[in-house]
Amino acid sequence: MSVSGGSIAIIGAGSVGSAIAYSLLLRQVVADIILVDIDHDLCQAQVQDLSDATFLSNVRIRAGDFQDASKADIIIITAGAKQKPGDTRLDLIDRNLKILKSILRSLQPIRSNTILLIVANPVDILTLFAQRLSGLPKGQVLGSGTLLDSIRLKRIIAGKLKVADTSIHAFVIGEHGDSQCVAWSTATVHGTPLLKVLPLTETEKDEIATLTRKKAEAIIKVKGFTSYGVAAVTARICEAIIFDHRQVLPLSHWQEELDCCLSLPAVLGRDGIISSFPLHLNEAEQAFLEGSAKSLRKVIADYKEDL
Ligand SMILES: NC(=O)C1=CN([C@@H]2O[C@H](COP(=O)(O)OP(=O)(O)OC[C@H]3O[C@@H](n4cnc5c(N)ncnc54)[C@H](O)[C@@H]3O)[C@@H](O)[C@H]2O)C=CC1
């Protein structure tokens, strides 16, 4: 991977923001990484620590302010409260919507062709608010969504089949949260329908889907947060944008028919979401997806005065 000349700003230099910076630095996605946090001492300390790793790459890392960040090729928002054990992601909406709004105000005027990547939770709701409040075209505002959940799912399936994760094509769709669902009928192993090579009963499918959905909760219960998985996923998203990969990834983006942002496969490139990629769900999966959208719209309706 070669270093492009671009820059990425990360707003929020806590566990997730610093892990993302570390992934971007090791992958050499851009030449400049800018960290921004209201806790200036923490931000400086993270930069100092990360700068000890830059000997492995040609990447520069520095602390900056919102105006520096507003000029970056990609602005990643990780700032916000995290779940305590037992919280759902949706429980964070009050605090994190206020933080998002204040960040979007501080970023103005925002570079017109920047890509805004939301990672803070609840990611689907914050992505929708960022689309409405940033002034950017919808395709330039996306959320990391269920790419992380899909990676977790593929890991479990790969373990059962004893093949590499990269040979599995399977999507978790809908909310990055409790109403997500697995698109089992579309999953393949190197082109062969997954359920033909791994015939799973309904109970087994439910067990895998539950393990996937509850993985974050299990990690948070012990270490208090998750960071490495989302950092790797975010680096992958940034690579697809900076290098215009046109990769198909399950990301949170605007869904006209469902009237909300949630994850379905999308083609990702330098301009952000180029298009949604059609996924032919069966009736039950379509009903689950619509249920997920309905639960997100219900939350959005409670906050409509913030739009
Ligand atoms: N989408 C995903 O897959 C994942 C999302 N997350 C989410 O990422 C968020 C961050 O998690 P952590 O890094 O573990 O939390 P953290 O508490 O370690 O870091 C949050 C940082 O945001 C900063 N911050 C707060 N308000 C700010 C503002 N207005 N401007 C700039 N910085 C501000 C804080 O000072 C703090 O350093 C949470 O909402 C968490 O749920 C975490 C893991 C995975």
Ligand SMILES: CC(=O)C(=O)O
């Ligand atoms: C915390 C979170 O959203 C995750 O690890 O999936």
